[in-house]
Every structure is written in C-alpha cells, then in structure tokens.
Amino acid sequence: MSERLQRDFYSRDVLEVAPRLLGQHLVKVASDGTRSSYVITETEAYRGGEDLACHASKGRTPRTEVMFGEGGHLYMYLIYGMYWMMNVVCGPEDVPQAVLFRGLQEVSGPGRLTRLLGVDRGFYGEDLVRSDRIWIEEIGSSPAYSTGPRIGIDYAGEPWKDMPWRFLMNL
DNA sequence: AACACGATTTCG
C-alpha cells in the first residue's frame, strides 16, 4: 500500500526532491471520479533567486508568488500561449524553488503531460499534500537515473544553462 | 494601452 508524500518531502532543497520524484506515482482523479496513476520518469529543478532560468529570479510577482510559499503546492503557467507547465514548489518558505514535471511513463514532454492529466490554471496553488484530485504516492524503491542540462533555457546564460539539473529515470 | 517574448510541440 502506497503512502502519499508529505510536506517534509517537498520542503527539502529542490536538488534533493527532483531526483527522488523519479519512479514515484503521480495520481490524478478525473472529474468523473476515475483515478489514474502514472510513473514519473523525468523532472527538472529550478532553483531560486540566483538561477536565471527560474522564473522567480526575476522577482516576486502574482504569477511566481506561489513559489515563495511552502513546498508541495503546484506552480502552473502557460508557455508559448499553448501549453500548461506543471511544477511543484520545493524548499522552505521564502526560498523560491520548483520541480518541472517533464515526463511520465505514458508520455514525454511537459506540454503533453498536462494535456493528458487535464490540469491547467485551475490547479495553480493546488496542495499535493491535501488535495483530493491530485497527489503523489511514495514507492519504496529508488530507481537509477541520469542527469543532463535543462531544456530550452539557453537564454539564462552561464552557468545556469549548463547546470545538470534535468533528471531522467533509467529504463 | 501596447508590446515583446517564452522551462514546447508538431509538421514539413
């Protein structure tokens, strides 16, 4: 029987949380009550005020506000006018960090991922610790993984664009 | 009030 990940899991540094989310089960409850479970296979870490690839590095705004709060809440935003990105806030309060959910076993790509799950702006701020429609269940094993530079953030410049903060579960 | 721009995906 799986246990839901609790606040202390998310409250750690994003570089500890991102790789440990790999292999865990993302559970989503549809509006009709149907429950679906997906294995998380790919994540990316965005780390605070210094990381120029992290939206929060440009300041505290209505959009990035949730990243400054407690860990475990979702940070949702629209990119290229088409795709919703799903992130979970990490770290202690006032330290803006988040993990981008980049892939599941059933689907690769963050935009397709949110479309499959049916999550959008309505999930902004959703608490994965208390929500009854989305959460993450802990699976005992911790799979081997590989790392690499993050995708699509070359504009962030050195050294941020080269940080190996993308985590992929080995198949 | 107007403008520039992206943590992507898809198609040719």
Add this chain to the structure above:
DNA sequence: GAAATCGTGTTT
C-alpha cells in the same frame, strides 16, 4: 527549421 498563440511583465 519554423509556426502556433496568449498570459505576464515591462514600457508608454
């Protein structure tokens, strides 16, 4: 390799 497409932050 380029288009699609719109919320957000910044500038007027």
